[in-house]
Amino acid sequence: MSDDVFGGEVEHRLRRASARVRAASLDAQARDWVAERPDRVGFARLAQADYEIDRAAGRFGAGLPPHWGRTLAGMLAGAAVSLTILLTARQAASLPVLLAAIGAGPVVAQAVISFIGRFRPRPTPGPPAIDDPYFHGDLTRRLEACAAAARVDRSEEHRAAADDIGRALIWLPAARAEE
Structure with missing residues (x-):
């Protein structure tokens, strides 16, 4: 600061x-x-x-x-995985494929957000604010x-x-x- x-x-x-x-x-x-x-x-x-x-x-x-960049990257990655599953499946309208697409998107999005968050700068240690x-x-x-x-x-x-x-x-x- x-x-x-x-x-x-x-x-x-x-x-x-x-x-x-x-x-x-x-x-x-x-x-x-x-x-x-x-x-x-x-x-x-x-x-x-x-x-x-x-x-x-x-x-x-x-x-x-505050962290709009990593949130956007996570949302795009989740959407890309869901679309990839839907577009590469033989029967995109089948229940297992739809469930996989619905479940994989948010999981991948959160994984990308967490992964990117690991690289943020850490504050220097010092006395706690209180x-x-x-x-x-x-x-x-x-x-x-x-x-x-x-x-x-x-x-x-x-x-x-x-x-x-x-x-x-x-x-x-x-x-x-x-x-």
């Missing part, structure tokens, strides 16, 4: 912030489940903040889903910068994102109080 609070478009900054909050929420939830750090409410409040941040990012543009003493302060500063940029935007939809960010900024201190 860049060190510049104002670096990049607001949508991309919000997506990065959402990813950080989601990681912290999952870390806090996993720790609660193994009772390493009992916390019944903090991760839920972080998840609510993530929802609001993601909603604000969505107001800046529909954008593509243990970072600067997590809340840095995230709050970044979200306030995004809210300021959203408030002065010409688009009414973008200005509405500032309200979503404001709600996220309410949830973050509530989550921190639970730690």
Whole structure:
């Protein structure tokens, strides 16, 4: 993540912030489940903040889903396998051939998606987000910068994102109080 609070478009900054909050929420939830750090409410409040941040990012543009390339490759591979089975069968309308085509397509699609997903870059190991003493302060500063940029935007939809960010900024201190 860049060190510049104002670096990049607001949508991309919000997506990065959402990813950080989601990681912290999952870390806090996993720790609660193994009772390493009992916390019944903090991760839920972080998840609510993530929802609001993601909603604000969505107001800046529909954008593509995060892993659209591998999803598209999987869908195309699944369709290709199904069509190959149907076009090469002697009796394409027979029940076993139809069942094979229907069953093989999704299985191949998921296999391709999983295979491509294995090659994504791994994050560098460091302290879990929930243990970072600067997590809340840095995230709050970044979200306030995004809210300021959203408030002065010409688009009414973008200005509405500032309200979503404001709600996220309410949830973050509530989550921190639970730690």
